[in-house]
Amino acid sequence: MSEAPILSNVADKDWWRGAVIYQIYPRSYQDSNGDGVGDLCGIVERLPHIASMGVDAIWISPFFTSPMRDFGYDVSDYCDVDPMFGSLADFDAVVETAHSHGIRVMIDLVLSHTSDQHPWFKESRSSRDNDKSDWYVWSEPAPDGTPPNNWLSIFGGSGWQWDARREQYYMHNFLVSQPDLNFHNPDVQNALLDVAKFWLNRGVDGFRLDTINFYMHDEQLRDNPPLPKEERNADTAPAVNPYNHQRHLYDKNHPDNVKFLERLRAVMEPFGAAAVGEVGDSQRGLEILGEYTSGDNRMQMCYAFEFLAPERPSATRIVEVLNNLDAAAPEGWACWAFSNHDVVRHITRWDLSPSGIRAYTTLLATLRGSICIYQGEELGLPEAEIAFEDLQDPYGIEFWPEFKGRDGCRTPMVWDSTHQNGAFSDAKPWLPVPSEHYHLAVEAEETDPAALLHHYRRALRFRQDHPMLKRGTHSSLGTAGDVIHFMRSLDGEHMFVAINLSDTPSDLDLPAGDWELIGQELGGAHASADGKLHLGPWQPYFAIKRD
Incomplete structure (x- = not known):
């Protein structure tokens, strides 16, 4: 039996440069205990499949304690595992098993906001003078009782919610149940840095940082200016969302955000850990990417939304994006993805034929930067059509039917077409397994030399075999x-x-x-x-x- 690979982040602090990162949406990867929801032990069970892909790291979407209003992106305890997904011991098993396969582990840290069930928020909203009264973004109403400014939520409506306990508004960039933390308070920053230390000490190799440019707001609470219609696009929010009608100068992208990122990098540095930040901005995405990744004291890499856009990128568009990145971020490092848990799967989004899928996969494997593969794209899974009565995503429920939400890209992985629910679970899954996915199950593709899975393996092996594709x-x-x-x-x-x-x-x-x-x-x-x-x-x- 071969010896386990030795992973030393400290010895190779550039391990992330050009890395192939496989994203796992844990609710939908593998259910190990028969409750219809994927879990950490399920990830352990399926790590050999991931290892067979030739990836460098996995990114696990949130598994922390949460009321699950936004499926884990509303955290109520940063330092524990939600029982739905298992336990801290199960997480330790994920890290140990992944490392034994030569795979590093990155986890999804949601730092810009918490759940309204987090003890921090419960204390903060209890009065105006408690120890955590300034841990969230609170404001007096306008003289007429309306919200203090025109900021909007990505999930629809005002970005402010009235709280009767304090008789003030609190800010929420996302759901009403996801209040925004106040990063201008150093105690908040220190508490979040302690969260990062907790997981680093537990063996994680890095972080995916959710909504990295949303951390800080304008303390003067100035109104965002309108965005001319000809400049609007649907990269960050769906076209039907009025969020696209503003130029988001003041509710995010604060210039002092980089100071917190530098503090976070200092915490990560002794561990040789790396981070990839999600930059959600339709106007300044590449510019912010460059700002956040330049030098050696901020984040190692970020991804913007250029290749997560609805339109299939032409050769001309791809060259335009890469040239724009070189101009905006000459010292920066991008992490490219075509699909993730928030957008329509790119095979459907771009209406790709089997040959087209292979061509774009080959392109992704040869781009300068690091790359992310979203679970199931290696099988060629199309976007699932989910009936309204089966919807789970509050985003889709809000904007149905013009925007159907994110459930269509979050359906369970299919492992074996001969088993119930594609061998994802023996119970009814939290989202239905689409019938059109069964013939694309891992078991079926393993035995078909022409299947897309083998092309992904070859493309990623090609990337690994030629260092100039990873770091050149x-x-x-x-x-x-x-x-x-x-x-x-x-x-x-x-x-x-x-x-x-x-x-x-x-x-x-x-x-x-x-x-x-x-x-x-x-x-x-x-x-x-x-x-x-x-x-x-x-x-x-x-x-x-x-x-």
């Missing part, structure tokens, strides 16, 4: 019609990448030089004798040379 620079970004092409370089080694992102054949001039053809396992094209590259629909090309 990129240059010569360009397009030729629907073909994107660029160079990746590291330590005198260069890779030329070209990928046809359409179902139409295309020709491309090859760069000069003595290039060695690689990547045939990914369906790569051969160069022709005329010095032209003839790419079939959705076909890639890879070649490598050394100085």
Whole structure:
């Protein structure tokens, strides 16, 4: 039996650079105790599948104690596991098992807000003069009794809720039951840094930081200005949400937020831990990404919403995003994702054919930055259609039917098509397993050499085998019609990448030089004798040379 890998974050503090991170939504991964909800022991059971993908780390969405109004993103105890998911001992087993497979563990820290059931908030709302009275964002009403300003909630309506106990409003960027913490209070910052230390001491290797740019608000509570209609988009919130009608200058993106991030980085540094921040901003996402990841004393990486957008990114759009990132964040580091637990799965969102799915997977594996894979995308799971009576997501219930919420991307993983509920659970799952997912179960794809699962493995292995794809620079970004092409370089080694992102054949001039053809396992094209590259629909090309 081979020895377990040795993972030393302190010895390799750059382990995160170019890493492949597999996101687990624990409610929907594997139920181990027959209650219809996934749990931590279920993750332990399925870690061999994740290891077979060749990923570097897992990111586990929240499993903390919570009333589950927003399915764990409303925390009532940061330092314990909700009984629904198991126990702290079960979490320790996840860390130990993952590490034995050479996989690091990142957990989802929700620091911008808590549940209204958190003891901190219960004390804060009890009076205006208790020890935690200033731990949340409270305000007097306007003279006419209305909220103090025009800030809106992402989940709809005002971003303020009246509290009869204090006769004041409290701020909530999300659900009414998710009051925002006051990061201008140093005691709040210290308490949250203690939370990070608790999990670092428990063996986690890093954090995914939910809504990282929402931590701080404008203390003067100034109104947000309106956003012209032509500048609105639906990257951060669905088009039907009035949240898109404002330029969010004052309810988030506070310049002092970086000071807290620097404090958090100082806590993480002795452990060699890394963080990836979620930047939710439709206007300044890449700029904020650069601000939060520049230098070596802030966050290691962030992701914005450019490739989580509704429209399929064309070759031209991808080059535009990458060039904009280079301009806005020359020292920054992105973490790219096409799908996650908050958006329609990209296979459905972009209406991709099987060949198109493979092409975009190959592209993701060759981009500069780190990358996230969302559970089930390796199987090609489409977005599920959930009947209104089966909806769980309060976001979807609020905006139905124009926006159907996030349940469609959160349905249970399918492991075996011959078992009830795809072998996710012996009980009725918390969300139904779509019938169209059964034939895409892991067991079925394992035995089909042409299945998408094997392409994901090959693409990720290709990335792991070529260090310039993980940690190298990129240059010569360009397009030729629907073909994107660029160079990746590291330590005198260069890779030329070209990928046809359409179902139409295309020709491309090859760069000069003595290039060695690689990547045939990914369906790569051969160069022709005329010095032209003839790419079939959705076909890639890879070649490598050394100085």
